[in-house]
Amino acid sequence: MCAMTVNSLETDVRAWGRRLAERLPDGGRHPAALAERRLMRTMIGDPRLRAALFRFVDVRPACRDRTDLVRHLHEYLAEAGAGSPAARRLGGLVGRRTLELPTASAAALGVAQMAHRFIAGEDAGAATAELGALWQRGRCVTLDLLGEATLTEAEGDAYATRCAQTLRELARMSAAWPAQPMLEHDGLGPLPRANLSVKVSALTPHLRAHAPERALGAARERLLALLRLARELDAHLHVDMESLDTRESITALVLELLADPEFADGPSAGIVLQGYLTDSEEELERLLGWLREHPRGAPFTIRLVKGAYWDHEVVMAAQHGWEAPVFTDRRSCDRQYEHLTRRLLDARAEGLPLRPAIASHNLRSLAHALAYGDRLGLPPEAVELQVLRGLGDDTAAAIAAAGRRVRVYCPVGDLVAGMAYLVRRLLENTSNDSFLAAQTTGAELELLLERP
Amino acid sequence: MTTETTFRNEPLLEFRRESVRAQALRALAELREKLPLRIPGSGEGELVSINPVAPSEVVAVASDSSRATAEAAVERAASAAPAWAAVEPAQRAAVLQRAAGLMRERRQELAALAVLEAAKPWAEADADVCEAIDFLEYYAAGVIELGHGRPLVQLPGERNRLQYFPRGVCAVIAPWNFPLAIPTGMVAAALGTGNPVVFKPAEQTPACGHALVEALHAAGVPAEALHLVCGRDEPAKSLVAHPKVHNIAFTGSCAAGLSIIRAAAEPAPGQHHVKRVIAEMGGKNCIIVDADADLDDAVPAIVKSAFGFAGQKCSAAARVLVHRDIADALNERLAGAIRALRVGPAEDFGSDLSAVIDDEACARINAFLDGAEHEPFARADVPAGAGHWVAPTLFVDLPGHSRIVNEEVFGPVLSSERVADVEAAVEIVEAGAYGLTGGLFSRSPSTIEMVSRRGIVGNLYVNREITGAMVGRQPFGGGRLSGTGPKAGGPDYLLQFVEARSVSENTVRHGLVI
Secondary structure: OOHHHHHHHHHHHHHHHHHHHHOOOOHHHOHHHHHHHHHHHHHHHOHHHHHHHHHHHHHHHHOOOHHHHHHHHHHHHHHHHOOOHHHHHHHHHHHOHHHHHHHHHHHHHHHHHHHHHHOOOOOOOOOHHHHHHHHHOOOEEEEEEOOOOOOOHHHHHHHHHHHHHHHHHHHHHHOOOOOOHHHHEEOOEEOOOOEEEEOHHHHOOOOOOOOHHHHHHHHHHHHHHHHHHHHHHOOEEEEOOOOHHHHHHHHHHHHHHHOOHHHOOOOEEEEEEEOOEOOHHHHHHHHHHHHHHOOOOOOEEEEEEOOOOHHHHHHHHHHHOOOOOEOOOHHHHHHHHHHHHHHHHHHHHOOOOEEEEEEOOOHHHHHHHHHHHHHOOOOHHHOEEEEEOOOOHHHHHHHHHOOOEEEEEEEEOOHHHHHHHHHHHHHHHHOOOOHHHHHHOOOOHHHHOOOO | OOHHHHOOOOOOOOOOOHHHHHHHHHHHHHHHHOOOEEOOOOOOEEEEEEEOOEEEEEEEEEEEOOHHHHHHHHHHHHHHHHHHHHOOHHHHHHHHHHHHHHHHHOHHHHHHHHHHHHOOOHHHHHHHHHHHHHHHHHHHHHHHHHHOOOOOOOOOOEEEEEEEEEOOEEEEEOOOOOOOHHHHHHHHHHHHOOOOEEEEOOOOOHHHHHHHHHHHHHHOOOHHHEEEOOOOHHHHHHHHHOOOEEEEEEEOOHHHHHHHHHHHHOOOOOOOOOOEEEEEOOOOEEEEEOOOOOHHHHHHHHHHHHHHHHHOOOOOEEEEEEEHHHHHHHHHHHHHHHHOOOEOOOOOOOOOEOOOOOHHHHHHHHHHHHOOOOOOOEEOOOOOOOOOOOOOEEEEOOOOOOHHHHOOOOOOEEEEEEEOOHHHHHHHHHHOOEEOEEEEEOOOHHHHHHHHHHOOOOEEEEOOOOOOOOOOOOOEOOEEOOEOOOOEOOOOHHHHHEEEEEEEEEOEEOOEEO
16 A cells, blocks of 8 residues: 555544544443452452462363362462462462351352353353344354364364254244344345354364365365355354464365355355464465455455464464464564455455454454444445454444444353363453553553554 | 574475375486496495385395495504594584585485485475484584684683594494485494494485485595495494494384493493493373363374374384373274375375384384283274284273283284373373473473473473474473483584593783783
């Protein structure tokens, strides 16, 4: 882009940023929100306490009783205590005999409450009211089924069955929802109300980084059955992306299945692009190239995310002596994200049957997508924004209030299954690089909206 | 030693990238064109190595050396000893580093060789090459460090020095399971510290052994300072018995190790030194799983530890000692994960594990399986055909006297036993004969601390797989019947190959300190 376009786009981005910020709900005065914000601030500034609490959240479902729970909490706080006065104080409290049981209950309750913030319910049925309420308030959803790792064929089958049940449940409940034009239609046609995100790693125990073809054979039948069901129910099936080790398996599988003439006219389906990967542009070109070669009647959604496995990728690369496959500084990562956003919206503007979904909690990234879409002359409903339940609730409210489409990614599952997810989200939320952390600690809006 | 701070492990090949896999497969195809490899050597009969996946595919033809050939090699090495010892440590280290460079240049080809000759799946074959390179680099740094001697207390009027000297001819008797890494470690340590070497690779993997010798000779080790003696038991026995051998570096079974130690203890007529045996022997390695373990992590780690390279690692997991509260859940998931394993050709990137090394191993492992007190809890499928296939097998709650529970199987066989708590599991480990590796899955810091303090194994791994020790990061080796305890790839290993001598000089002349 030439300098002038950059400058005027910048003006629009800031305008959108302010528009969204003004519409953020004033949740700050609510006592619970205040307490949560205070806890988050403490955790951001106290990595030892943060580590101790994460370990506690992580072990919580494996503790057999409250005594066991207290023992673990006490041990984590004791380890953290050397470098964290807050952990030492808490540890002292937990360690006192008379306080043991009440503390354990409080701690257990705390974790359960926290979990509920991120996890909508045990299953789709339990989340019915919640999902309906979101829709009422102008937010569409995609459901994600949390579960333990799939290590066996039986576990792969069980996950596939849950996916099928959830699709049916979603189709059933969403039929009763009132009309919401912004959420159900764009220039490419109707958008299914029922929307499920699936994980290939949960469909099969045969994902192997060194042999993508193995998962193709093993997960093919289960994903095929889900695609057929989604088409029958007129639901959207979205295949999530995971660590880089599995990207090739997942991408190859999805593209191969969707290229089958059987699915030429449906279901609505999509894949994920992780912007933090340094080769994400090549990956996007591959997806767009595939889309050009396989024009489907049903549009293809590409959800652009930053990526949730940053620590994992960096650690694995360091341990194996590889160059990190992800951007290691935040600004490059954010720049890449905006670049990919523009490429996606350009492709849509060129007329590809593509639905770009921009998933982020970074107000700047979202504002950038909206501003660039406007600049291209795309209609408002052509750009979908996505956030995570629990982390992006305020953002979702602001987007809906601004009259744009926002989809909330809602995990469902039991507490045991949800822990890994919960810990990952908490880590993300309180990491130094996090946009939300910056927001929580009260950074200036103009600073947050700066061009990366 | 400065090695800890400057040394970096050789990066593994990034097989998750398609181009890297394609490159490896090309190297394999090129190597296949050259088969069978002819390994030079004077020998009486032929020693043939085969692909364990397809026994009709001959990988290499070497000499089946006799006692006389081995003895002649020792004599020649002994004659070369003074000249090699006189080479400055820095120069010897440079030779090791050059050899590392040469292996690095050929790494795809060397990995392909391990794939074909030992049926090592790619990732593990590549790790074998990397570890070999690591040993060369790590010990090169150690050799330089050791060359400086160690500081001593100095008083006025005396000058004290402590220097390390080579001991003499070192016989290296190597196994087939890490056909590049383990011999490279032993040979590099001996050569680097100034000792000539007579190296006998395992009879199953002579081509891997030859590749190492080739790299070292090309890097500048004089032909007379390093001899390759291929063959079966006979040359190994004569090396152990030879009066001019000073050090014996051995990795292999416990029975063979003990017999070497016994034979080496008896001085031959005219032998004026005590032979030193550096032995890394077997293991019966346990993974303890506490009630608070994360099974999502524990199950894959146990499967990898027990069945990686078909369990043919001395570090492999043989027993799971699981807290009774979660035993059923763990066993069920382990069983399902084992059924999902794919056994197939090592050269196929989709294989989780491959054939075992030879028909003898096949028969030995099958004897264990046939003698099992009850039916297996789970087993994976194996391909049909002539390869040495053994199905990965899980037994649950075998009686305590079972052979499978007590003896080293050295194959893809795992036993899971329930225990009352971690304390009971630790007592079981303590009651065993070995002390090589061990694992613990627990999320309690105090439990981790307790098991670490008991110090029962040479390598304890917490919340991870128990195989894959890295040079410089997890120095490898255990005590009890698992070995004589030198930690390969650690800062103390080279000391086994040298003799320390101190020189104290009086610096007072005519009442003056000069």
